[in-house]
Amino acid sequence: MPHVVFVPLSGMRVREEELLALGMALPGLQPRARAIGQLPALGVLTLAGLNPAHWTCSYHEAAAVDATLVEAIAAERPDLVAVSALTASAEEAYRLSGMLRRVGLRTVLGGLHATACADEAGQFFDAVVVGEGEPVWPAVLADAEAGRLRPLYRAREPFALTNAPTPRFDLLGAKPRPRYTLQTQRGCPLACEFCGASRLLGSFREKPAANLIRELHAIETLSPAPLLELADDNTFAGHGDLTAFLQALASSGARWFTESDWRLGERPELCRAIADAGCVQVLVGLESLVRAPGGMGAKNADWPRILDAIAAIQSAGVAVIGCFIAGCDGESQDSLDRLAEFILASPLADVQITLQTPFPGTPLYRRLRRDGRILPGRDWSFYTLFDVTYQPDLMSVAELEAGFRRLVRAVFAPEPTRRRQALRRDIWHHNPRLRPWASALCSAT
Numbered sequence: 001m002p003h004v005v006f007v008p009l010s011g012m013r014v015r016e017e018e019l020l021a022l023g024m025a026l027p028g029l030q031p032r033a034r035a036i037g038q039l040p041a042l043g044v045l046t047l048a049g050l051n052p053a054h055w056t057c058s059y060h061e062a063a064a065v066d067a068t069l070v071e072a073i074a075a076e077r078p079d080l081v082a083v084s085a086l087t088a089s090a091e092e093a094y095r096l097s098g099m100l101r102r103v104g105l106r107t108v109l110g111g112l113h114a115t116a117c118a119d120e121a122g123q124f125f126d127a128v129v130v131g132e133g134e135p136v137w138p139a140v141l142a143d144a145e146a147g148r149l150r151p152l153y154r155a156r157e158p159f160a161l162t163n164a165p166t167p168r169f170d171l172l173g174a175k176p177r178p179r180y181t182l183q184t185q186r187g188c189p190l191a192c193e194f195c196g197a198s199r200l201l202g203s204f205r206e207k208p209a210a211n212l213i214r215e216l217h218a219i220e221t222l223s224p225a226p227l228l229e230l231a232d233d234n235t236f237a238g239h240g241d242l243t244a245f246l247q248a249l250a251s252s253g254a255r256w257f258t259e260s261d262w263r264l265g266e267r268p269e270l271c272r273a274i275a276d277a278g279c280v281q282v283l284v285g286l287e288s289l290v291r292a293p294g295g296m297g298a299k300n301a302d303w304p305r306i307l308d309a310i311a312a313i314q315s316a317g318v319a320v321i322g323c324f325i326a327g328c329d330g331e332s333q334d335s336l337d338r339l340a341e342f343i344l345a346s347p348l349a350d351v352q353i354t355l356q357t358p359f360p361g362t363p364l365y366r367r368l369r370r371d372g373r374i375l376p377g378r379d380w381s382f383y384t385l386f387d388v389t390y391q392p393d394l395m396s397v398a399e400l401e402a403g404f405r406r407l408v409r410a411v412f413a414p415e416p417t418r419r420r421q422a423l424r425r426d427i428w429h430h431n432p433r434l435r436p437w438a439s440a441l442c443s444a445t
Contacts, residue, residue: 265309317431
């Protein structure tokens with residue numbers, strides 16, 4: 001029987017040594033980094049759900065590429081090795097493919113980076129999937145089985161999510177995972193300048209509730225009352241009716257995390273519904289105090305209105321993680337210090353801060369490249385969300401790096417971290433569905 005090995009390159013990456021040391025030392029940074037590292041790779045698990053019955057498969061999460069990984073893959077004598085990688089791990093993916101090809105294995109790469117940089121990826125892989133994988137995956141396997149793998153596969157039209165298979169969560173092993181992933185939609189109806197996910201994989205689409213309930217039941221067979229993360233860019237931004245799915249979540253006893261924009265807080269009935277369904281936290285993109293990136297649409301609003309919406313979400317018993325992007329045009333060392341003051345005085349139950357990162361395929365990348373501001377000598381491994389990859393407009397690179405470290409030290413120091421933990425416990429104690437887990441959730445999220 002033909003066999004395919006799925007290899008997602010997982011985990012967070014940081015190149016800047018001083019910031020990496022801060023991440024290890026500051027308690028406020030550790031839980032989210034740990035949570036991201038625990039997330040299964042939903043993309044390849046979904047493709048595995050499309051495998052023909054006569055194909056066998058296995059799943060190898062890899063935080064790093066080394067000889068041990070290659071030996072483990074080669075020992076299975078696969079007909080194909082399917083790799084998924086984000087931009088920050090693209091160089092590692094290229095190296096892995098080279099190691100595998102030297103021992104006679106064929107490789108294919110897919111994902112956002114492969115879609116944006118198909119010609120580059122094709123220099124290192126036998127095949128590259130551009131765009132969504134589901135429409136072309138049967139052809140990839142058929143060609144691999146026949147020994148005629150093509151260099152490029154591209155879907156002719158967007159994949160209908162009504163046909164989405166149940167991901168092969170069973171490949172994760174019999175031992176329950178700390179957390180699982182579900183996706184209710186693909187893309188985002190907004191088109192923020194810095195975001196590639198909203199457009200690179202096609203138009204915005206929502207998955208039917210029946211599919212979601214089936215996926216939830218598959219996870220429940222592995223882990224009763226699981227901790228879930230919805231792998232969405234902006235849950236609830238569409239018009240689909242998720243009532244049945246929320247009821248299924250409530251019945252399952254699952255606790256879950258998702259991403260949405262602040263306008264969720266202006267929909268009180270929905271806030272109550274997600275709280276009743278076990279929603280623990282919502283990550284809300286607040287972006288920048290100094291610049292509204294293009295494409296934000298109705299998400300761009302005055303701060304008093306945004307903060308009122310955040311307060312409404314938290315009043316319903318759901319904690320809000322405010323997500324900020326440092327280093328946008330117009331940013332200075334003074335504005336970074338003001339951002340720290342704003343965050344420390346804010347009512348946010350948690351915070352995520354990243355550096356502006358011009359990922360390939362985004363309008364931001366095209367603009368900065370056109371203006372000659374992409375830094376030479378910094379390969380894809382610097383595109384981590386925590387390393388500077390472009391020339392700021394009002395600072396030197398060194399000044400932005402220093403200002404970002406100062407911001408991180410201030411926001412994630414022990415005292416503000418304890419304050420936010422106490423706030424989360426208080427929010428969850430006001431949600432009867434979450435009260436029994438309030439203390440444990442603080443350390444797990």
